[in-house]
Amino acid sequence: MENVIEHASRVARDNDIKLIKTISLKVGVMSGVSVDALKFAFESHQAAGEMTDANLKIDVIPAEGKCRECGEVFEVTENWPECRACGSMNIAVTGGNGFFLTDIEGE
Ligand SMILES: [Zn+2]
Numbered sequence: 001m002e003n004v005i006e007h008a009s010r011v012a013r014d015n016d017i018k019l020i021k022t023i024s025l026k027v028g029v030m031s032g033v034s035v036d037a038l039k040f041a042f043e044s045h046q047a048a049g050e051m052t053d054a055n056l057k058i059d060v061i062p063a064e065g066k067c068r069e070c071g072e073v074f075e076v077t078e079n080w081p082e083c084r085a086c087g088s089m090n091i092a093v094t095g096g097n098g099f100f101l102t103d104i105e106g107e
Pocket residue numbers: 067068069070071072083084085086087088
């Protein structure tokens with residue numbers, strides 16, 4: 001994974017933003033990207049004196065599972081979901097993938 005914080009600062013430069021106020025990310029719950037790791041990376045940049053006025057906003061994109069046995073539809077929050085209605089693990093998962101830099105605000 002590219003360091004998203006460095007990516008954000010490059011995007012800011014390209015857009016002539018000198019002071020980053022907010023970095024907005026969307027992280028799919030199934031993307032394998034750790035929100036904690038992102039926050040940690042951001043905080044270590046701040047500790048180094050960069051983007052000290054910036055906020056990191058992370059939206060988690062939920063996934064949806066549909067049971068192939070009984071048709072139940074439910075929100076998926078883990079990698080190996082079980083149907084909440086019948087306990088089947090035969091689940092089709094949609095959504096919740098991806099990892100996006102959605103917005104950078106600043107001046
Ligand atoms: Zn089911």
